[in-house]
Amino acid sequence: MILEVAILDIKPGCKSDFEVAFNEAQKIITAMPGYCSHQLQRCIETPNRYILLVNWQTLADHTEGFRGSEHYQQWRSLLHHFYQPFPEVEHYESVFSHPS
Numbered sequence: 001m002i003l004e005v006a007i008l009d010i011k012p013g014c015k016s017d018f019e020v021a022f023n024e025a026q027k028i029i030t031a032m033p034g035y036c037s038h039q040l041q042r043c044i045e046t047p048n049r050y051i052l053l054v055n056w057q058t059l060a061d062h063t064e065g066f067r068g069s070e071h072y073q074q075w076r077s078l079l080h081h082f083y084q085p086f087p088e089v090e091h092y093e094s095v096f097s098h099p100s
Contacts, residue, residue, distance in 0.1 A: 032061070
């Protein structure tokens with residue numbers, strides 16, 4: 001499993017609109033092949049910052065499957081205009097895991 005991590009800085013004054021748009025956009029990503037789960041969390045110290053964590057079966061499920069799909073264009077139109085600056089997305093693989 002691969003973890004996609006994106007720090008999302010949202011334009012000032014757009015937090016509520018972003019959350020409404022994300023609620024719609026998450027329906028797109030959850031339907032993609034290779035999608036496992038996701039979380040969107042808001043930063044306490046920087047209120048216009050979020051972290052998006054998405055678990056994918058493989059790196060290609062995200063980088064080729066999702067990003068190469070028509071669905072990604074819908075995702076982009078819903079969310080990308082909120083970002084300032086555009087986020088850097090990184091992918092991680094598990095080294096250690098401990099159940100809660």
